[in-house]
Amino acid sequence: MGPVAAQTGISGREAEVLSLVGEHLSNAEIAARLFISVRTVETHVSSLLRKLGAADRRALAQLAAEWSRAGRGGRPAPGLPSPVTRFVGRTREQAGLAAALREHRQISAVGPGGVGKTRLALAVAAQAAGDFPDGVWFIDLVPITDPAMVGSAVAAAVGVGEQQGRGLDESVLAALADRHALLVLDNCEHVRDGVAPFLERLLAACPRVSVLATSRARLVVPFERVHPVPPLSLTGDGESDAVALFLERAAAVGWPVAAEQHEQAAEICRRLDGVALAIELAAARLPTLGLDGLAAVLGDQLRLLTGGARAEDRHRSVRAMLDWSYDLLDEADRTLLRRVAVFVAPFTADAAAQVAGFSPLDAFAVLDGLARLAEQSLLVAAPSAGGTRYRALETIRQYGVERLSGSGELHDVRLRHLRWCGASAAGLAEDPRPADGSWRARFDAIADDLRAALGWAAGAAEHRADAYRLAIALAELAFTRNLVGEAQQRYEQAGALAGDDALAAAALRSAAAVAGCRLLGDDMYRLHRAAADAAARAGDKAGAARAMAAAATTAYRFSGTFIQLPPDEEPAALLAEARELGGGDPLTEAALALAEAAVVSDAFGSDQGPSDNAVAATLAAAERAVELARRAGDPLAVSAALDSLAGARAWAGDSFGAAATARTRIEMLSAVPVAPASMLELTDALVSGVDTSLGVGDLATARGWARRLAELPLLAEVGHLGLSWLLTVDALAGEADAVLDAGGRFLEAWERTGRLRAARLGTPAAAVAMIHALRGDDDARARWLAFTDRLGATPERATGYGAVFDATVLLHRGEVDAALERVDAEPEQLWKWVTWIWLHWYVGLRAEAAALAGHPQARARIESARKVVAGNPIASAQLDRAEAILDGDRDRVRATAEAFAAAGCPYQAARSRTLADP
Structure with a gap:
């Protein structure tokens, strides 16, 4: 049905749904068969009705039946084996290969072992059978060990015997000379020397014969059209092809995977690189391991991915499949495959030469060998900005490392890889860093190898110094790449690997600074203390004193970034000890x-x-x-x-x-x-800039620095923190739409990063609650206030931002007495955090509430507040409005709208107009 359906513009998934409609399955049955939801099936059916102009489901079923007959040409394909399991996915590859077969006489479907070349070729051949009235034949070349016997295998499949005066090859050519037929030659790689000359003669002598070959390497014949067969897709609009195959085979072994576990299944398929055989063998282990157990042991795929008795021994396990490919290589290429297996990410020919280019291989042998391994589908070659890169699928890489260990070269090759990683990291550190992202791309290209080499070196006592140096280098590079979580981890790792306590102290100080950039006060405090201990062990009294002082300062200066503050007496004790050490x-x-x-x-x-x-x-x-x-x-x-x-x-x-x-x-x-x-200081300075600008009513400056914070790449992993200051500024200005939009992203980022309690986040959460209240959505306000409670209560919530936001809402609703009570405390008696940001906002609201309530001290409060807020455009306008309210002068109340608008506070401008014209 594929080519016919494709002409109508329907998608591959829609074609699958249409085919099952043709089998008269219900939507629920189709959903179960395709592992998608019933609602998704309904959407596809509606789309098909529209695209095909069908009146109803019955008409769709009729179309499906007609197209199916057209695709088969009305005749079976007796020369093809009948699959024992359902062919899953590969809609795009199937359509592409079928189209190529219609346009070219000899197609080679080329891909690594186990990728699913045979099943794809069989599916395409069955679909195309109607286009070849004289037959379609399948020839499995696995049993053939002599290249000269390829013609005999074809003769046996086609049913041609040796004719008098002719050999079998000539008999086959004579029998097929005038036939319009298709030959499917499977597993050509090990007899390419026989397949290539036979096909060249066949295609020249039989002009209406087409050949679809499967091989791990191209055949290199004049008429050949190479069609790469990649692993199964790992992404898609619905379930990926890889996941669909896993789910199908899991159900077949009596272990259906629940919908909520599909993402776990997808991760398993990703780790298997979408290789069909590996996925099928993995699914077969579900009854004994389950999904969790399967995921846990994927690090040893060669041992895990084995099956029972199969028709072909080479498909009983991934190892057997790879043994088949490995044995086809010459010794130089086997050596190269083993050595490049230490690369965990795509690598260049130059990198391979540096790591694998030693006796018996020189640089030219490495380059030449890479091309042959790619041709054999044991490596994947792909262009990149830095030149061609080569990659081994994970199963092949694990196999190569196993063979490398068996050859006795593992340590030497890993050591060469470690040195290459060290040199690459040093070169990357010295490279210019343009804004076009090229430096980041260079880091990403080698990062996984740096991590792998570090992991190996860290576990080898004799390479501990190398591991320390690589950990420091990776930490610095990761920080530059804005992977701040990894940067902290690597600095801490370097501290543990350092053979010298002074080096350990330096690494831990850097780790503390990165933790500060991430606004993780607990980690910062812990790491400064660890740095102090390391400096003391090194005999560096001054360094230990500075680190102790830094820990004590952190407990006070960055208290808002702590989840759990240390006991009050602890920082004071650290400072006392630091004073004794002096310096x-x-x-x-x-x-x-x-x-x-x-x-x-x-x-x-x-x-x-x-x-x-x-x-x-x-x-x-x-x-x-x-x-x-x-x-x-x-x-x-x-x-x-x-x-x-x-x-x-x-x-x-x-x-x-x-x-x-x-x-x-x-x-x-x-x-x-x-x-x-320096980035810790800059981040903190920007936070201070936002806070102090808010405190004096300079919303434009506060918003500019808040945006700079939100855009800091260092805060990308904690996006809710980046948004928090901007939320507060916009809420105080009354930019409701901006707050509600950013609030959703803030909450999503907080949930994504582990839902940590952080009192500092209470301010933006309460600000979002205030905006919901001003819009009359009390349910949403209640949810955000409950969220604020989860983040941790602080004095600021009671008498700081909480009082300001609550009083704003109460005044907005006309609940003047309640507002007056909320801000009744004398400003001089409030906690220090109120006087930090909220003093001007507090005294302005307090004066306005008194004026609206006709409080006897209203004028005194206004005059007292003027001395505090002089120069603050928003607070001053609020006091002018309060005084006009006391005087009953609506014109003066209305006039304050212009002052609020000029200060960038549209909510208060609108409120002035409302108060003037109730």
């Missing part, structure tokens, strides 16, 4: 001063609010930290100290000073070379 050098003194400033600033963390003495002490400590950092001449130390100063200024009520300090940090860090520690 005396400027950098250590700057680190100690920064930790001391963090400890002093923690005095704000009380219900009673900061005292004047505490404010002065915090400012003094922060300013001293900045001075010492500048004296040390380290821009990263200066940045960290400026962060402390920005916090101290905000807590002292100097919100504009805090915003200016954050801007200074960002500008300074933009010129610092990219490295884990």
Whole structure:
């Protein structure tokens, strides 16, 4: 039916559905047969009715029957073996091979062993039988060991005996001279020297005979048209062909795979590279292993993928199939296949020469051998930006490594591979990194080999130093590639592999910085402590003191990124120990001063609010930290100290000073070379920039830095964090559509990355809840507030962002008394986090609620707030509006809309108009 159906523009899956409609199966039966949902079948049937102009399902069945007869030509194909299992998938390959067969007389279906060449050829031959009125014959060449006997095998299949005065070959040619027939020659690879001359004579003497051959290598005859047969597809609109075959064979052995397990089945098929034989043998093991067990043992496919007795011994196991191919090679090509099996990713000829090009192979023998192995379908050759790359399917690679071990060369070849990986990593580190993605492509091309070589070297005591160097190199490359999770892992691995404690301490410090870039406070704290221990073991007191101080600072400075903060007394104890170690050098003194400033600033963390003495002490400590950092001449130390100063200024009520300090940090860090520690500072500076800009009502600047955060490649693996600041800014502005769109992506990313509790995420979650409330969707608001609770409660939720968002919603609804109660606390008595970002928003809402309620202290609150928010365009407009409300002046209320609009706050602009014209 395929070629006829294809002319109508229907898809391969639709053709399968149509064929089963022709068998009068119900939608449910079709769904079960094709392993798709009933709804998907209904969609395909509707599409077929439309495309084919059929009136109803009965008309579709009639069309299917007519096309099936047309495809068969109305006659059977007795010369073909009857398949014992259903042919699955390969719609595109089947159509392509059939089309090639119609246009060319000799087609070679070429692919690796076990890929399914024979089944595909049989399916196409059966479909094309009607086009060959004089017959279709199948000739299996596996039993033929003498190339001179190819003609005899064809004669036996066609039923031609030796004629007097003629040999069998001539008898076959004479018998087929005027016939319009098709010969299917299967498994030609081991007798190519006999097949090629026979076919050349056959095609010249029999002009109406066509040949469909299957082989692991092309036949190299004049009329040949090569048609590559790839592994089964691993992706598709519905189930992939590989998964469809797995599900079919699983059902056949009494182990149907549930729909919720299809993705697990797909992963198994991916690990088997879509090789049909491997998939069939794997499915046969389900009754004894199950899906989980099967997935767990796929690392040893050669042992796993064995079957029972089969008609052909070479298909009893993957190993037997590969033994067949391996034995066809000459010794040089066997050696090369073994050696290149250490590559786990596609490799170039130059890489192969460096790893495999030693006695008895030279560089030319490697290049020549790669071409022959590709021709034999033992390697796949594909063009790439860096030149042709070669790849072995996983089963072939495992087989090659097994043979390499048996030859006694495994250690030497792996060592050469390790050295090639080290040199490649060093070269990649020195390469320019243009914005066109070419550097990333070069990294991706070798990354899997770097990882494999590192895994081997790390397990070999004599190569521990090599493993350390490769781990450091891979960590740096992964960080540049924005694989920050792997970068942290590799730095930690390097710390464990380092034979020198000083090297271990350096690696662990880098790991801590990467953890900071990922906003993982717990890991940052743990790794700084581990770096301190390593430095102490190395006798580096100053290094140990700096690392201890860094751990103590992290507990305070990055507390919002922790899942579980350490006990209060622990960071203080670390700082005390660091002071005892001392060091005396400027950098250590700057680190100690920064930790001391963090400890002093923690005095704000009380219900009673900061005292004047505490404010002065915090400012003094922060300013001293900045001075010492500048004296040390380290821009990263200066940045960290400026962060402390920005916090101290905000807590002292100097919100504009805090915003200016954050801007200074960002500008300074933009010129610092990219490295884990510098990117940690830049990320934190941008966060501080967003927060402090929000605090002074500068929404444009806050949004610009929030977008820069959202676009940071380093935050790609935690996309919800990248979106969180932008969500908060847009929510405060009242950009409802933007918030709801980004909110969905925020939640999806959070779920995808493990649903970690992180109190810092409470602000954007509550911001989304506020927007839902302003739109009147209380159910959605309740869901987002429940999500906020899951992220972890903080004082900021009670009296910071929670108070601001709740009061905004209550005022929007006209619940003035409730709003007044929500922001009733005196600003001076609030937790430090309120004075960090939310002070101006809080006092503005507090004054407006008092004005709307006619509170006796309303004017006093407005005047008091003006002293705090002077220079903040949004808070100032809100106070102007509150005063106009008190005076009953609707024109002045309406006029504030323009000020809000100019400040980029459309929600408050609309609210002014609503309050003026209720």
